[in-house]
Amino acid sequence: xxxxxxxxxxxxxxxxxxxxxxxxxxxxxxxxxxxxxxxxxxxxxxxxxxxxxxxxxxxxxxxxxxxxxxxxxxxxxxxxxxxxxxxxxxxxxxxxxxxxxxxxxxxxxxxxxxxxxxxxxxxxxxxxxxxxxxxxxxxxxxxxxxxxxxxxxxxxxxxxxxxxxxxxxxxxxxxxxxxxxxxxxxxxxxxxxxxxxxxxxxxxxxxxxxxxxxxxxxxxxxxxxxxxxxxxxxxxxxxxxxxxxxxxxxxxxxxxxxxxxxxxxxxxxxxxxxxxxxxxxxxxxxxxxxxxxxxxxxxxxxxxxxxxxxxxxxxxxxxxxxx
Amino acid sequence: xxxxxxxxxxxxxxxxxxxxxxxxxxxxxxxxxxxxxxxxxxxxxxxxxxxxxxxxxxxxxxxxxxxxxxxxxxxxxxxxxxxxxxxxxxxxxxxxxxxxxxxxxxxxxxxxxxxxxxxxxxxxxxxxxxxxxxxxxxxxxxxxxxxxxxxxxxxxxxxxxxxxxxxxxxxxxxxxxxxxxxxxxxxxxxxxxxxxxxxxxxxxxxxxxxxxxxxxxxxxxxxxxxxxxxxxxxxxxxxxxxxxxxxxxxxxxxxxxxxxxxxxxxxxxxxxxxxxxxxxxxxxxxxxxxxxxxxxxxxxxxxxxxxxxxxxxxxxxxxxxxx
Numbered sequence: 001x002x003x004x005x006x007x008x009x010x011x012x013x014x015x016x017x018x019x020x021x022x023x024x025x026x027x028x029x030x031x032x033x034x035x036x037x038x039x040x041x042x043x044x045x046x047x048x049x050x051x052x053x054x055x056x057x058x059x060x061x062x063x064x065x066x067x068x069x070x071x072x073x074x075x076x077x078x079x080x081x082x083x084x085x086x087x088x089x090x091x092x093x094x095x096x097x098x099x100x101x102x103x104x105x106x107x108x109x110x111x112x113x114x115x116x117x118x119x120x121x122x123x124x125x126x127x128x129x130x131x132x133x134x135x136x137x138x139x140x141x142x143x144x145x146x147x148x149x150x151x152x153x154x155x156x157x158x159x160x161x162x163x164x165x166x167x168x169x170x171x172x173x174x175x176x177x178x179x180x181x182x183x184x185x186x187x188x189x190x191x192x193x194x195x196x197x198x199x200x201x202x203x204x205x206x207x208x209x210x211x212x213x214x215x216x217x218x219x220x221x222x223x224x225x226x227x228x229x230x231x232x233x234x235x236x237x238x239x240x241x242x243x244x245x246x247x248x249x250x251x252x253x254x255x256x257x258x259x260x261x262x263x264x265x266x267x268x269x270x271x272x273x274x275x276x277x278x279x280x281x282x283x284x285x286x287x288x289x290x291x292x293x294x295x296x297x298x299x300x301x302x303x304x305x306x307x308x309x310x311x312x313x314x315x316x317x318x319x320x321x322x323x
Numbered sequence: 324x325x326x327x328x329x330x331x332x333x334x335x336x337x338x339x340x341x342x343x344x345x346x347x348x349x350x351x352x353x354x355x356x357x358x359x360x361x362x363x364x365x366x367x368x369x370x371x372x373x374x375x376x377x378x379x380x381x382x383x384x385x386x387x388x389x390x391x392x393x394x395x396x397x398x399x400x401x402x403x404x405x406x407x408x409x410x411x412x413x414x415x416x417x418x419x420x421x422x423x424x425x426x427x428x429x430x431x432x433x434x435x436x437x438x439x440x441x442x443x444x445x446x447x448x449x450x451x452x453x454x455x456x457x458x459x460x461x462x463x464x465x466x467x468x469x470x471x472x473x474x475x476x477x478x479x480x481x482x483x484x485x486x487x488x489x490x491x492x493x494x495x496x497x498x499x500x501x502x503x504x505x506x507x508x509x510x511x512x513x514x515x516x517x518x519x520x521x522x523x524x525x526x527x528x529x530x531x532x533x534x535x536x537x538x539x540x541x542x543x544x545x546x547x548x549x550x551x552x553x554x555x556x557x558x559x560x561x562x563x564x565x566x567x568x569x570x571x572x573x574x575x576x577x578x579x580x581x582x583x584x585x586x587x588x589x590x591x592x593x594x595x596x597x598x599x600x601x602x603x604x605x606x607x608x609x610x611x612x613x614x615x616x617x618x619x620x621x622x623x624x625x626x627x628x629x630x631x632x633x634x635x636x637x638x639x640x641x642x643x644x645x646x
Contacts, residue, residue, distance in 0.1 A: 021471055021613040028473050032538070129468060135614035137468030144467070145452060145460030148344055148634030150351050215355070273620060276599050290344040290631035291458035294621035297596060298614065308613035311471030 003036045004318040007067030007098075009089055010080040011044040011051070014103055014130075017303020018077060018310045020053050025311075035318045037311075039077075041067050068092045075317055077310060078102040087111045094122045099321070101313040103130035103306055109204035109220045112211050125320065127313035132205045133158060135305030136298040137312065138284045142212050149288030151213040153253035158205045160280035160300045161189045161196040162228050162248045166265075167278045169236050170245060176231060188280050188301075198227035199248065199263045206250040206263055209284075214252065214259050226264035235265070244269040247277070253287075326359045327641040330390030330421075332412055333403040334367040334374070337426055337453075340626020341400060341633045343376050352634075358641045360634075362400075364390050391415045398640055400633060401425040410434045417445045422644070424636040426453035426629050432527035432543045435534050448643065450636035455528045456481060458628030459621040460635065461607045465535050472611030474536040476576035481528045483603035483623045484512045484519040485551050485571045489588075490601045492559050493568060499554060511603050511624075521550035522571065522586045529573040529586055532607075537575065537582050549587035558588070567592040570600070576610075596620075 008015055019039055022029070030036055042060050067073055068089060076093040078100060080086045086107045090100045091114070100119065102108065108115065108128050119126035129139045133156070142151070157163050161183055168179040180197070183189035195201045203220040210218050228248055239246045249266035252259055268275045273295045277283040282300025287293050299305040331338055342362055345352070353359060365383050390396055391412060399416040401423060403409045409430045413423050414437070423442065425431065431438060431451050442449035452462045456479070465474070480486050484506055491502040503520070506512035518524045523543070530543040551571055562569045572589035575582055591598045596618045600606040605623025610616050622628040 017613075024612065025471055025473055029471060032470060136617060137464050140468040141460045141464070144639060145463040145635040146631065147355060147638050148348055148352060148631050150348055273599060276596060288631060289347065290340075290627040290634070292622045292625070292628055294459060294619075296617070296619055298617035302615070304613045305615055308469065308471050308611060311613070312468040315470050316467060 001034060001036045002322055003038055004074050004321060005072055006037060006039045006075045006077060006314060007070065007073040008039050008042045009064065009067065009076065009078045009086070011042050012079070013303045014306050015042070015044070015079040016051050016053060017307035018079065019055070021304060021307035021311045023053055029315065033315060033319060035315065035322060037314065037318060041070065041073065043067055064089055068098070069096055073098060074321060075099045075101060075314055077314065078104055078107075079310070080104070081106070083107050083110045087115070090115060091118050094118045094124050094126065097122060097124060099125040099317045101310055101317065102128050103310055104128070105131040105201065105204040105208060109207040112208070112217060125317045127317065128208070129313050130306045130309035132208050133282050133284055133296070134298070134300040134302060135308045136282060136284065136296045136300065137309065138296050139212060140312070141296065142209070142286070146286070146288055146291060149290045151254075151286065151288050153287040154209050154213055154251070154284065155274065156206075156209070156250045156284040157247055157274060157277050157282050158202045158250050158284070158300065159196055159248060160282055161193060163277065163282070164188045164280045165197070165228060166231070166236070166246055166248065169231070169233065170240065171278070175233060176229070197229050199225040202248060202250050202263045206252060206261060209250070210252050210259060210261060214254075216259055218261060224262045224264070228265055231265055239267050242267065245275050247274060249274070324357060324359045325645055326361055327397050327644060328395055329360060329362045329398045329400060329637060330393065330396040331362050331365045332387065332390065332399065332401045332409070334365050335402070336626045337629050338365070338367070338402040339374050339376060340630035341402065342378070344627060344630035344634045346376055352638065356638060356642060358638065358645060360637065360641060364393065364396065366390055387412055391421070392419055396421060397644060398422045398424060398637055400637065401427055401430075402633070403427070404429070406430050406433045410438070413438060414441050417441045417447050417449065420445060420447060422448040422640045424633055424640065425451050426633055427451070428454040428524070428527040428531060432530040435531070435540060448640045450640065451531070452636050453629045453632035455531050456605050456607055456619070457621070457623040457625065458631045459605060459607065459619045459623065460632065461619050462535060463635070464619065465532070465609070469609070469611055469614060472613045474577075474609065474611050476610040477532050477536055477574070477607065478597065479529075479532070479573045479607040480570055480597060480600050480605050481525045481573050481607070481623065482519055482571060483605055484516060486600065486604065487511045487602045488520070488551060489554070489559070489569055489571065492554070492556065493563065494601070498556060499552070520552050522548040525571060525573050525586045529575060529584060532573070533575050533582060533584060539582055541584060547585045547587070551588055554588055562590050565590065568598050570597060572597070
């Protein structure tokens with residue numbers, strides 16, 4: 001059995017969840033796939049942090065080159081977040097013949113063409129399932145199982161923080177400020193929630209979905225984007241009185257020969273499957289010209305759901321490497 | 324560009340939908356994948372039937388051997404339905420080095436090991452996404468994107484006919500007999516609805532899901548199965564009074580070291596995502612030890628949704644052949 005060796009860039013929440021997903025399911029993965037996967041080196045400064053996993057101190061390094069240039073690393077997982085140095089690290093890894101997996105929507109949305117072209121030029125695989133919808137396998141579905149369809153529409157609740165806030169306002173009667181505080185207390189929102197509540201996080205994810213589903217490159221900063229900071233209880237009550245809910249919706253659809261797209265608070269009638277998606281859950285509604293309407297629902301964030309998506313990509317690559 | 328040549332066994336509703344999915348999206352598939360796919364030969368007796376697709380009369384044959392033994396066929400799609408001669412045809416195709424795709428849940432559930440072992444022994448691919456959940460890409464998700472998980476539970480609404488009947492009883496106030504007639508009038512139920520309403524169709528699908536998700540072979544006839552023929556308006560009203568709905572649920576879950584499984588009418592609380600799955604729609608709820616709760620929702624039957632799943636499998640195989 002060939003061992004596939006993995007280098008991990010970043011061991012914060014998501015990195016730890018990815019490590020833990022492999023640790024707890026290693027025997028199961030080996031039995032199911034015949035693959036021996038090992039995270040052998042980790043770029044991380046914070047060695048003191050308590051982590052609920054078993055890592056030998058000598059696995060850590062402070063030098064990216066120890067992973068990006070290591071001849072014994074087959075796959076690099078990038079979980080640093082942010083556009084740089086993450087993008088530069090991924091490009092270097094590819095140029096050194098390493099396959100790359102990332103959960104980094106900001107880096108993928110900002111540098112989509114560069115990353116895909118560099119992977120192609122170096123004949124390595126590049127996968128980023130975890131960058132959209134957390135544990136929901138939407139990118140795999142769009143690029144493999146559903147590939148026989150022309151897509152007509154994608155409509156998603158792609159951010160758990162804002163969906164939690166809107167749900168708490170609608171069902172718990174909380175004000176925006178109270179709901180945000182509750183989200184922060186539960187770990188669903190960061191101390192600085194700007195990227196989530198202003199819709200930038202969703203715009204990054206929609207940009208990636210548009211590239212994959214419609215083959216069109218739309219930089220996230222050019223997507224008309226409205227967040228939820230202006231939503232009042234009055235807006236929530238109006239939606240309820242109309243028989244629906246306010247949701248932060250990412251939309252992309254064919255309109256004539258063009259693609260129409262936006263991110264913003266949107267009225268969703270209660271009869272639509274997206275109306276029942278509450279709290280930190282995400283969902284993506286897809287319409288294809290053969291399959292009709294589909295919806296994928298699940299946890300859009302969190303260490304283990306994201307770890308599930310990252311390791312799914314790693315295993316797909318490892319299977320191809322083993323062949 | 325290499326042409327991948329496909330033989331089609333059976334051109335009824337599903338065969339026509341598969342042909343049409345390829346016909347309408349051929350240019351799109353070629354642009355997206357670089358693959359030139361062609362259905363070059365079709366086993367079908369009924370040449371007179373009106374079909375909404377363009378088939379040259381010389382593409383039809385009455386002899387299975389013209390496809391199963393043809394050196395110029397790469398992939399065989401089996402859409403005859405029923406256990407035999409479908410299984411025998413698939414085995415012969417594999418023994419002749421052809422990859423096989425099917426939508427036939429009865430044949431896959433009855434001969435799971437034989438089909439998989441024969442494919443392995445002959446080093447060909449065997450895929451059957453369309454056999455469970457129609458257009459919903461659940462088998463791909465379980466065997467690829469989610470493969471890093473140990474599965475804890477699968478709970479599905481896997482039959483559109485019975486879900487339509489139960490929805491019409493609950494929302495339209497129809498009796499079982501009236502709802503069945505309505506389903507037949509709309510083409511959601513066959514003239515002899517036994518396999519659907521007695522739950523046998525669902526048991527076949529659950530058997531396949533258990534094999535893939537839990538690695539355990541449970542023949543469908545050994546799954547405790549209750550259909551919906553005994554459901555009265557009183558049962559529907561009781562469920563509603565308890566804040567939920569009656570759904571025909573296929574369930575498999577880990578319980579200690581074992582798997583617990585059944586098919587039968589089940590109370591689902593309105594808060595559960597499966598409660599909102601109405602009429603001919605299907606949904607599969609999955610719980611994995613990393614990803615948590617996921618749900619996949621879509622059309623579980625119909626010529627084009629099923630054609631989407633069949634062609635998705637064909638394209639995955641064609642990509643591997645082209646590599």
